[in-house]
Each structure stands twice: as C-alpha cells, then as structure tokens.
Amino acid sequence: MPFIMLIYYIITAYILAMLIWNFIKEKKSVNDMLLYLLVMIPLILRLLRVK
Amino acid sequence: MQLQISIILAVMVFAYIIAKWKKLSVEVSMLAAALVGGLAGAFVATPPINQLARHLVEGAFTYLDVILVFVTATIFMAIVSESGGVNYVVRGTIKLFYNLRLIALLILMVIILIPGALTGAGSVSLLVVGAPVAMALGYLGVKKKKAAAILFIVAGLSAAAPPVNIWAMILSAGTAIPYVGFELPLGIPVLILGTFSILVLGWKKEGNSDRETALKEMPEITANMTWWRVLLPFVVFFGLVAASRIWPFAYPVLGLPLQFVLAGLTALLVSPIKINILKLSRDTVKKLLPLLATMIIVGMLQQVMTATGVRGFLSFAVISTPLVLLFILLAIIIPFSEGVLTYGGAAIIGIPLVWFLDSIGLHATIVIAGLSLLWPLGDGLPPTALIGRLSIMVSDYKGSYWSFLKSTWLPWLVITAVGILMVIFSARLDFLVKWSM
Amino acid sequence: MPKQWKIKVILILIVAAAVITAGIQLYNHRHYRMLLTAGPGVTKVHMLSDYCSGLKGTMADTHVFFLKGKEPGGKMLILANTHSNEPASLLAALIFLENAVVEKGTLIIIPQFNNSGGRNTRPGDGYPLYFEIQTSWGTKKFRMGNRDASPLDQWPDPDVYVHYPDKQLLSFLDIRNTNRTWPGRPNGALMEKVTYAAMELMRTEKVDMTVDIHGAETMFPVTNCIVAPEKAIRIATMTSLTLKAREGFDNHVEPSPSGFRGLSHREIGDFSDTLPFLLEAPLPFLDQPTGPKTVKLLLDGKDPFLLSLAKKNKLFVPYDESGWPMENRVGQHCSAVLELLRQFSRKSPDRSIQVKNVPRYAGIVKNGVGYYYHNPATINKKDLYFN
Numbered sequence: 041m042p043f044i045m046l047i048y049y050i051i052t053a054y055i056l057a058m059l060i061w062n063f064i065k066e067k068k069s070v071n072d073m074l075l076y077l078l079v080m081i082p083l084i085l086r087l088l089r090v091k
Numbered sequence: 092m093q094l095q096i097s098i099i100l101a102v103m104v105f106a107y108i109i110a111k112w113k114k115l116s117v118e119v120s121m122l123a124a125a126l127v128g129g130l131a132g133a134f135v136a137t138p139p140i141n142q143l144a145r146h147l148v149e150g151a152f153t154y155l156d157v158i159l160v161f162v163t164a165t166i167f168m169a170i171v172s173e174s175g176g177v178n179y180v181v182r183g184t185i186k187l188f189y190n191l192r193l194i195a196l197l198i199l200m201v202i203i204l205i206p207g208a209l210t211g212a213g214s215v216s217l218l219v220v221g222a223p224v225a226m227a228l229g230y231l232g233v234k235k236k237k238a239a240a241i242l243f244i245v246a247g248l249s250a251a252a253p254p255v256n257i258w259a260m261i262l263s264a265g266t267a268i269p270y271v272g273f274e275l276p277l278g279i280p281v282l283i284l285g286t287f288s289i290l291v292l293g294w295k296k297e298g299n300s301d302r303e304t305a306l307k308e309m310p311e312i313t314a315n316m317t318w319w320r321v322l323l324p325f326v327v328f329f330g331l332v333a334a335s336r337i338w339p340f341a342y343p344v345l346g347l348p349l350q351f352v353l354a355g356l357t358a359l360l361v362s363p364i365k366i367n368i369l370k371l372s373r374d375t376v377k378k379l380l381p382l383l384a385t386m387i388i389v390g391m392l393q394q395v396m397t398a399t400g401v402r403g404f405l406s407f408a409v410i411s412t413p414l415v416l417l418f419i420l421l422a423i424i425i426p427f428s429e430g431v432l433t434y435g436g437a438a439i440i441g442i443p444l445v446w447f448l449d450s451i452g453l454h455a456t457i458v459i460a461g462l463s464l465l466w467p468l469g470d471g472l473p474p475t476a477l478i479g480r481l482s483i484m485v486s487d488y489k490g491s492y493w494s495f496l497k498s499t500w501l502p503w504l505v506i507t508a509v510g511i512l513m514v515i516f517s518a519r520l521d522f523l524v525k526w527s528m
Numbered sequence: 529m530p531k532q533w534k535i536k537v538i539l540i541l542i543v544a545a546a547v548i549t550a551g552i553q554l555y556n557h558r559h560y561r562m563l564l565t566a567g568p569g570v571t572k573v574h575m576l577s578d579y580c581s582g583l584k585g586t587m588a589d590t591h592v593f594f595l596k597g598k599e600p601g602g603k604m605l606i607l608a609n610t611h612s613n614e615p616a617s618l619l620a621a622l623i624f625l626e627n628a629v630v631e632k633g634t635l636i637i638i639p640q641f642n643n644s645g646g647r648n649t650r651p652g653d654g655y656p657l658y659f660e661i662q663t664s665w666g667t668k669k670f671r672m673g674n675r676d677a678s679p680l681d682q683w684p685d686p687d688v689y690v691h692y693p694d695k696q697l698l699s700f701l702d703i704r705n706t707n708r709t710w711p712g713r714p715n716g717a718l719m720e721k722v723t724y725a726a727m728e729l730m731r732t733e734k735v736d737m738t739v740d741i742h743g744a745e746t747m748f749p750v751t752n753c754i755v756a757p758e759k760a761i762r763i764a765t766m767t768s769l770t771l772k773a774r775e776g777f778d779n780h781v782e783p784s785p786s787g788f789r790g791l792s793h794r795e796i797g798d799f800s801d802t803l804p805f806l807l808e809a810p811l812p813f814l815d816q817p818t819g820p821k822t823v824k825l826l827l828d829g830k831d832p833f834l835l836s837l838a839k840k841n842k843l844f845v846p847y848d849e850s851g852w853p854m855e856n857r858v859g860q861h862c863s864a865v866l867e868l869l870r871q872f873s874r875k876s877p878d879r880s881i882q883v884k885n886v887p888r889y890a891g892i893v894k895n896g897v898g899y900y901y902h903n904p905a906t907i908n909k910k911d912l913y914f915n
Contacts, residue, residue: 044343045683048159051348055162058376067532070539071116075384077543078122081148082155082387084547089680091152091554091649092819092832137820138654146654148550153652156685210687255688260699266748269788270697332687339690344703344717346684390652398654400820407817407833410842435652443816446747447842 049087056083095135096400103128103401107474117474118384125150125392132399142398150394154386154433156348157212161382163351164218166375167324170355172222173371174362175313176321181226182309183318189302192294195231199224200245200289204281207249209332210347211257213467213478216246219328221485228486230305232296235488240498243482244288244506247467250478252281254336258437258463265442268455272524276460279523280509284464288502315363323361328354378484385475386433393435406439410447418515422507425462429469433477437466454517456524461513464506471496557657558647558678560671561914564639565907567626569595569885573913576638579732580714580725587681588718590643591913592729593625594636595883601633602736602879604869605729605802608639610707610792612646612673613655614743615826616809616854619670620861621741623900624886633881636733640915641740642706642722644681646673659823661854663898665905672826676704682718692716696789707740710795723795730802736879737763737803737872740792741861743811746834746843746852750782751808754864755793757784760803763875767867775863775889777856778846779807803872807864809857810845827854859892 041049063076085091106127110120125147133140171177188195203224207216221242228238250256253274263270300308331350334341345353359366376383396402409417409424428436441462449455471479476492483495513520529537566573574592577583608621621639628635640646649655649672660667679685682704689703690696692713702708704719712724730738737760744751756764764781771779784793784806796804812818812829819831830851838847845852866886873880887900904912 042343044345044349047349047352048346048684051159051163051352054372055159055376058373061373062377062380063536070535071119072380073536073539074543075116075118075380077539078151078387079158079380079383081151081543081547082158085148085152085551085554086155086679088551090551090558091149091680096819132820137822142553142656144546145550145553145657148547149554149649149651150654151651156679212687254697257699260688260697261701264699264702269785270699271787335686336688336690339695340692340713340716344684344686347687348684393652394654396654397652397821400818402654403816403818403820403833407837410817410837411840439816443747446749450749450842450844 052083052086056080056087059083092400093404096404099128099131099399100401100404102131116381118381118388121385121388121392121474125388125395128399128401129395132395137400138398146394146398147391150391151387153390153393153435158383158386159348160212160351161214161218161379162376163348163355164215165379166372167328167351167355167358168218168222169371169375170358170362170366170368171321171324173366174320174358174364175316176358177223177226178310179312179316179321180223181230182306182312184227185230185302185305185309189231189305192231192296196289196293197286199227200285203242203245204249204252204285207246208252209255209329211250211255211260213246213250213470214481215347216249217242217478217481217485221246221481225486228293230309231293232298232300233293234297235486236490236495236498237292239482239486239488239495241289241292242486243471243479244292244499244502245285246478246482247470248281248285248288250467251277251463253277256463257434258441258466259459261434261437262441262445262459262462265438266445266449266455268459272456272527273460274527275523276457276513276520276527277463280460280464280513284502284506284509287505291501292498313363320361320363324354324358327357382477382480385477389433389435389475393432402439406443409440410443414451418511421462421465421511421514425465426469426472429466430472430475433470433475436469448514452518453514454521454524457517457520458514461510461517464510464513468503468506471499553657554649557649557671558680560658562671563668563904564591564622564913564915565626565902565904566593566911566913567628567902569629569635570625570911571596576722576725576729579728580721582714582721583725586718587647588644588677588722590638590640591915592636592638594634595628595630596634597630597632597882599632602872602876602881603634603636603733604881605636605726605735605738606638606865607641607726607738607740607792608637609646609673610641610740611675611742612640612642612648612671613650613675613814614811615659615670615672616743616811616857616861617741619661619854619897620858620865623858623862623892623897624865626902627885627887627900628883629885631882631884633879635881635883636729636735638726641726642677642719643915644677644718645675645704645706646671648674648676648678650674654821656821656823656826659826661898661901662896663901663903665903668898668901676701677706677719679704691789692720694789698790702790707742707792708790710790710792711799727796727799730796730800735802736876737805737868738792738796739865739868740804740806742806742808743814743857744808745815746810746812746845746847747815747837749844751810752778752845753780753782753808755782755784755806755808757793757797757804759797760805763803763868763871764805766871767864770867770871771863777860777889779860779864805868807861809860810852811857812852829853855893855896858897859889862886862892863889
C-alpha cells in the first residue's frame with residue numbers, strides 16, 4: 041500500500057476512535073448515539089477494506 | 092411507472108413530516124424518509140428488499156471524503172484557536188484597520204474568498220478563517236446575525252470562485268466540456284457580488300464603540316504568541332495547496348485532509364501553550380456530529396431516491412418544464428436541489444439541463460458559470476443547510492436559523508438575478524470565455 | 529445493565545446488522561471472479577503489468593489477450609470496460625475474445641481495462657451489483673462496475689486533478705477515470721499507470737489502431753458515434769458511411785476536441801503512432817431522468833421518461849417503445865470494430881488485419897448476445913481465466 045494511502049487509513053482510524061469515544065461517553069441523547077453509529081459506518085468499512 | 096414513483100415520493104415526504112412532527116431531529120427525519128422510501132420501493136422490487144441495507148450503506152459512502160475534510164479542517168482550526176492564534180489575528184486586524192471600514196471589510200471578504208476559491212469548498216473557508224473573521228466583524232460593529240449572513244454569502248461565492256469550482260467541474264466532467272475558460276465568467280461576478288454583499292450587510296455600524304474600547308473588550312493575547320506562530324501553520328497549508336498546483340507531478344497527491352493534518356501538526360508544534368489534542372479532537376467531532384451525520388444520511392437518501400426512481404422522476408420534471416418557466420424556476424430549482432442533495436443536485440439536474448440549454452444555442456461554459464452562482468445559495472436551505480449551519484456555528488449566532496437566513500435576502504436576490512441573467516444571455520457573454528483562455 | 533447501555537446495545541445491533549449484511553454483499557462484489565473464456569484465436573495471454581511494473585500485485589492489473597494470425601500484418605488493440613458501468617463494451621469484447629480467429633495480423637484485447645473500476649460500486653447512484661446474460665446453456669453473470677477506480681486501490685483524490693502533462697485542471701474524480709488519465713506516467717497515480725502501461729503496449733507492440741469502447745447517455749450529444757482525431761478521421765468517416773449503407777444503423781463521426789485533455793481519442797494519437805477511435809453506443813441506463821436503475825433498464829434500455837422526452841425532441845438519438853436493447857448496442861460495437869478493421873486494411877494493405885467468425889449487427893440483434901458465449905463446461909480449463 042502506498043505510504044500516503046496508509047496515512048489516510050490512520051486518519052480514518054483516528055476519527056473512528058473519536059466517534060467511538062463520544063458514543064461511549066454519551067449518556068442521554070439517543071439521537072446522538074444513533075448519529076455517531078451512522079457516521080461510523082463508512083469509516084469502519086473503509087478500514088476493513090470492504091468499500 | 093410515474094404513479095408508482097409518485098407514491099414512493101409521497102411516502103418519503105410523509106415519513107419526513109411525521110418524524111419532524113414527533114420532534115425527531117432533521118437528520119433522523121431524513122433517515123426515516125430514506126428508510127421508508129426504500130421499504131416502499133421494495134414492494135415493487137425497486138430496490139429488491141435484500142439490497143436495501145446495501146443501498147443505505149453504499150449511500151453512506153457518497154461524501155466520505157468530504158467528511159474527512161470537515162473533521163481535519165475543524166481540528167486544525169481548533170488547534171489554532173486554542174493556542175490563541177485567532178485572538179491574535181483579530182486584534183491585529185482591528186488595530187490596523189478599525190478606522191478604515193471599507194478597506195477592513197474588503198480585506199475580510201478576500202480572506203474568506205481565498206480558501207474556498209483554492210479548494211472549491213465554502214466549508215473550508217468557514218472552518219479555516221470563519222471564526223476569526225466573524226470575531227473581527229463583531230468588533231467592527233457588525234451584529235452576529237449579519238456576520239453569519241456575510242460568512243454564508245461570501246463563503247458560497249468562494250466555492251463558486253475560480254480556480255476550483257466543484258459544481259462547474261462536476262458539470263464539465265458530466266457534459267464533456269473542458270474545465271477551461273471559467274476564470275472571468277466566474278471571477279468577475281464573484282468579486283462584484285462579494286463586494287456588494289459585504290457592504291450591504293456590513294457597512295452599517297451597530298453601537299458606538301471606538302477602536303480603543305473594542306481593543307479593550309477583546310480577550311488578552313496568549314503569552315509568547317507571535318505573528319510567525321500564527322502564520323506558519325497557514326503557510327504550511329496554503330503552501331501545500333499551492334505546491335500541488337505549481338509542481339503537480341513532483342510528488343504524490345496529498346489530498347486536503349492530509350494537508351490539514353500537516354498544518355494542524357505544525358500549529359500544535361508552534362503553539363505557545365500545551366494543547367490536549369485528544370480532548371480537542373473529541374470535542375470537535377462532537378461539535379461536528381450533526382453536519383457529519385447529515386452528509387452520511389443525504390448520501391443514503393440520494394441512493395434510495397435513485398434506486399426507487401424518485402431522483403430520475405425529479406430530473407425528468409425539471410427537463411420537461413417549458414423554457415421560459417424554466418428560466419424563472421431556476422431561482423428555486425437550483426438552490427432547492429442543492430439543499431436536498433448537495434453536490435448531487437449538480438449531477439442530477441445540472442447535467443441534463445446544460446445539455447438541453449447547449450442544444451438550443453446557449454453557451455455551455457457561461458451557463459455553467461451562471462448556474463454555479465445559484466448552487467451555493469442552496470447550501471443555506473434545509474434539510475442539509477451545510478454552509479448556513481457552519482456559518483452560524485463559527486459566528487456563534489444563537490438566534491433562530493430562519494432569522495439568519497432572512498437577513499441574507501438582498502444579496503440572495505441579486506446573486507439569483509445575476510446567475511439567471513448569465514444563463515439567459517450566455518451566448519452574448521462568450522467573450523468572457525475567450526478572454527480567459 | 530444501565531438503561532443507556534441497553535439503548536446503546538440495541539442501536540449497535542441494528543446498525544451492525546445493516547453493516548454486516550451490506551458489507552458481505554459489497555465484499556463479495558469486489559472479489560467476485562468473473563469468467564473470461566479464451567476462444568480458439570487466442571495465442572498468448574499477458575498481464576498489463578508486463579508493460580508497467582507499478583501495476584504488479586494491484587487490483588488494477590488485468591489480462592491482455594493476444595490473437596495472432598498465421599500471416600504477419602497490422603495490429604489492433606481493443607479496450608473494453610474503460611468505464612465499467614458501460615457494459616456493452618465488455619460484452620462486445622468477449623464476443624471477439626471467444627469467437628475471433630485472426631488470419632492476418634494481430635488482435636489484442638483488454639476486456640477489463642479499468643479492472644479496479646470494475647470492482648467498484650457507485651455510491652449515491654443505486655446501481656445493481658450484477659447483471660446476467662441468457663445463453664443456451666444457462667446464464668453468464670457479470671459484475672456491474674463503476675466509471676471510476678475504487679478508492680480501495682487509489683486514495684486519496686486531490687482537491688483538483690491536474691492532468692499530466694498538459695496541466696489542464698479537471699474534476700477531482702477524474703484522477704480515477706481511465707478516460708481522463710491518458711497518456712499516463714509510470715510514477716503517477718495508479719490509473720495514470722494503467723493508461724501508461726497501455727501506451728507502452730501500443731508503442732512496444734507497434735499497434736496500428738486502438739478502439740476504446742464506451743456507452744453514453746441518450747441526452748448526451750456525443751453518443752451513437754465514432755470519435756476520432758484528425759489523423760484517424762478519414763477511416764472513421766468511411767466506417768460510419770459504410771455501416772449506414774450496408775447495415776442500416778447510424779454511427780456518426782465526432783472530431784476529437786484538441787483542447788480537452790486526458791481522453792483516449794486525443795492522447796493516444798498525440799503520444800504514439802497508433803490511430804485511436806472511441807465508440808459510443810446509447811446507454812439509457814446512464815441518463816439522469818430515468819425510472820429506477822434496474823437490471824432490466826440496463827439490458828432493454830426501455831424507459832417511459834426518456835420516451836416522453838424523445839417526443840419533445842430532447843434526446844440526441846432516435847428513441848421509441850423498443851428502447852435501446854443490449855443486443856443492438858453490442859451489435860453496433862462489433863460491426864463498427866470489424867468495419868474499422870476493413871477500412872484500415874484497405875488503406876494500408878501491407879498492415880492489413882483479417883479476422884473471421886465475429887458476428888455483425890444483424891446477427892447479434894437476431895440471436896442475442898448470449899448466443900455467442902460458449903459453455904465453460906465444454907471448454908478446456910487452461911482457456912478459462914477468472915478475474
């Protein structure tokens with residue numbers, strides 16, 4: 041994998057980690073919990089090199 | 092087929108209204124529309140039910156790269172702001188130009204125009220320079236509502252400005268017209284309309300503060316903050332963007348997200364105070380959540396609309412409209428398509444529209460330039476309202492969204508009129524294209 | 529378990545169910561092994577990476593089939609799936625691959641030119657993942673691909689794509705479009721390597737003519753045509769006139785614009801001695817104002833919205849209730865390629881290329897496309913290639 045592409049996977053993983061962290065910390069808003077999960081969808085599948 | 096698609100469209104609209112009525116957020120209401128629309132379509136196998144999850148997930152990828160830009164750009168600016176850089180710049184601007192209002196306003200306009208013009212994204216303008224410009228406008232006596240309106244209009248124009256205009260690029264790519272000759276057809280209207288907008292919205296000074304009082308009211312400068320500490324991260328960012336144009340074949344494509352990451356790391360290194368980057372990143376992602384979710388769900392909605400035929404039906408309705416009525420309706424259709432589909436609107440409505448207008452003797456390049464002045468207006472319209480929402484976010488305006496949007500009415504009308512006139516008289520304006528080449 | 533975690537677990541399960549279902553379908557699509565059957569005319573098979581080592585081991589690498597005749601002569605390269613969402617090109621190329629016997633000269637076929645694009649789907653556009661062609665022995669299944677290469681193979685995109693070597697600015701997406709990255713470069717982005725490898729193939733093999741097969745919207749002016757630059761326009765014109773006179777279908781000639789860079793019909797001619805031609809057949813599936821994007825629309829090209837627009841004279845091709853079936857499109861492509869070969873051979877007898885056993889328009893319209901694909905169960909295993 042080219043080096044620049046590898047960095048993009050690291051950036052993606054970093055953003056995903058922030059989303060997971062916020063999801064775990066979210067106590068009240070079901071709306072926000074759902075939105076965090078939705079935003080995670082493409083990041084997870086990109087990291088797994090599915091899409 | 093028309094009836095079948097109309098029913099699916101009605102079901103989608105109904106689902107959205109019910110969700111809003113049940114006090115669900117805009118994002119979840121759009122998700123409901125996408126889901127219910129997909130299920131309604133599945134009754135007639137458009138799409139087949141076993142493909143519905145795939146369509147939703149695939150749609151979520153439509154704007155993945157835009158999401159990466161949003162997050163990295165906002166984290167970069169948050170670092171600059173946290174380190175005290177934003178305060179420093181605003182104080183400097185007020186000190187130098189407080190009593191030269193016309194020049195101060197024009198400089199602020201150019202500052203907003205540059206990042207969007209270079210990257211084609213008004214959001215980048217707002218995320219990078221929006222907050223300091225809004226603060227500077229505040230100290231110049233421009234109310235937050237008007238400051239948000241200025242940011243929205245000028246950031247929109249920055250996205251339309253040359254050299255990079257993504258709507259024009261999508262249309263050029265889709266209609267096989269080379270992306271050349273746009274400099275003057277886009278540059279001249281953007282500069283005139285930008286000047287007009289910032290003067291209309293920002294010329295009147297509210298309150299009677301003077302330069303000294305304004306400076307006193309501003310937060311203190313962080314110890315050890317200097318010009319070079321503020322400038323260096325921006326030099327890195329703009330340097331990388333400029334280098335990718337000047338020496339495009341000398342190194343691999345970096346892409347905007349990585350360019351923002353490198354600028355952010357520079358800002359972190361030169362910051363006079365220690366910054367907790369993990370906490371800052373987490374807070375930024377939290378703040379951006381509604382925007383990021385909107386991008387994901389609009390992609391899903393677009394995919395479902397295509398798979399069910401709703402998207403094609405809307406495109407058909409536009410193309411079938413009689414010519415004179417079409418010119419008038421452009422004022423509504425174009426911004427509305429952007430509000431619902433963001434860049435998707437340019438592809439769905441713009442491409443067949445440009446082919447059609449080209450075939451009746453209008454000049455395609457000027458038509459595209461004219462239309463691409465109208466599309467950014469749609470970035471203030473729900474359900475997405477991307478640039479509108481970013482504008483009130485960075486200017487810290489707490490009033491209602493509609494009161495903000497209403498305050499943009501005059502520049503909105505003038506931009507609309509200019510855009511439509513450019514389309515109608517495109518054949519006579521072709522000299523602008525020739526002079527650009 | 530606290531209430532908030534109960535809600536979280538429920539939400540995770542719902543989203544995970546959708547992600548896993550979709551993830552499996554998307555993964556299977558990318559890794560689906562499509563069958564390519566080499567016919568009796570195939571004499572050797574290379575990989576595109578043989579002409580640019582940077583492609584080795586990547587999803588962009590693809591098969592290059594050589595069909596060499598007994599007698600020496602000229603050489604023609606056929607490129608299909610430059611845009612993998614225009615599948616008539618692939619179907620036409622496979623008819624050549626499975627049936628053509630070359631008597632003089634050489635035919636080189638790359639059926640899946642943008643191999644990465646063929647493994648990509650198009651977010652936001654709601655395409656089906658596969659389509660099937662009926663044959664007498666069953667169905668032959670194909671991946672439906674995308675116009676652009678997959679970001680899994682080439683990422684990130686620039687904010688604007690600067691074309692090599694002209695520095696013309698193009699849409700950021702076009703850096704993954706193998707009909708905008710010509711003539712390419714060996715150390716550029718992956719798709720620039722793909723087009724560079726093809727250029728190298730043309731230069732080293734001394735290819736006389738290249739045909740890049742496409743499909744285009746009925747609302748697009750450049751459709752149902754042969755696009756050619758100045759040096760190839762005479763052969764294109766003769767081909768177009770002959771097709772109309774002998775086979776009864778329109779295929780007008782469009783000159784390749786010199787100011788629009790990165791396209792095969794422009795750059796191949798400018799950067800090699802090869803004569804380039806680009807074939808476009810109408811593809812209603814790609815039009816914006818259509819009903820749902822179904823396999824049926826892809827195959828029969830029938831759409832009520834386009835029919836209504838045709839009555840208002842808003843299409844650039846004739847269109848009636850019969851739509852634009854796949855057989856007609858594939859038939860047009862096969863006839864156009866054969867006629868280009870004939871016209872070239874007449875003009876340059878010392879470099880002539882003679883091919884037999886490939887059906888023409890009328891035959892394909894009558895028998896259907898699947899009629900010309902052979903049952904893999906009856907084929908020697910060494911002639912079966914999976915990609």
